[in-house]
Amino acid sequence: MAKEGWLTLEGDAEWQCQRNQVEAAARKVHGVKGVINRVVLKPRVAPVETKAKIENAFKRSAEVDAQHISVTADGGEVSLSGAVSSWSEKQEAERTAWRAPGVVRVHNHINIVG
Numbered sequence: 001m002a003k004e005g006w007l008t009l010e011g012d013a014e015w016q017c018q019r020n021q022v023e024a025a026a027r028k029v030h031g032v033k034g035v036i037n038r039v040v041l042k043p044r045v046a047p048v049e050t051k052a053k054i055e056n057a058f059k060r061s062a063e064v065d066a067q068h069i070s071v072t073a074d075g076g077e078v079s080l081s082g083a084v085s086s087w088s089e090k091q092e093a094e095r096t097a098w099r100a101p102g103v104v105r106v107h108n109h110i111n112i113v114g
Helices: 016-027 047-060 087-098
Strands: 006-013 034-041 069-074 077-084 105-112
Touching: 006 016, 016 034, 047 069, 047 077, 047 087, 077 087, 087 105
Parallel strands: 006 034, 077 105
Antiparallel strands: 069 077
16 A cells, blocks of 8 residues: 555565565655555464474574573564573574564563673
8 A cells, every 4th residue: 555655565474584575675666755564474384393493593503502592482473581692692593583484573581691
């Protein structure tokens, strides 16, 4: 829907990156003043599978200490908790969680310690 240079995006996507890509493309359209992104993330992956994929990605990452991070998944919502040694490690853990299929929200409760 378009009104006075503003586009409202609606629909479903499986991944956050798809949602971001459609918004980025809409912003490039000539005459667009702004974009309201109402695209809803609809996971097609079981929470157990989401949790396992995130944990395995942590183990493969040289930037994330997987031993000190706990992952829980409820539908497409993921919660991260535990402790890491730096802000960049906390951010990388969140980015890793967002890359898992079916994730619609990430609650990052990871603490940064000494």
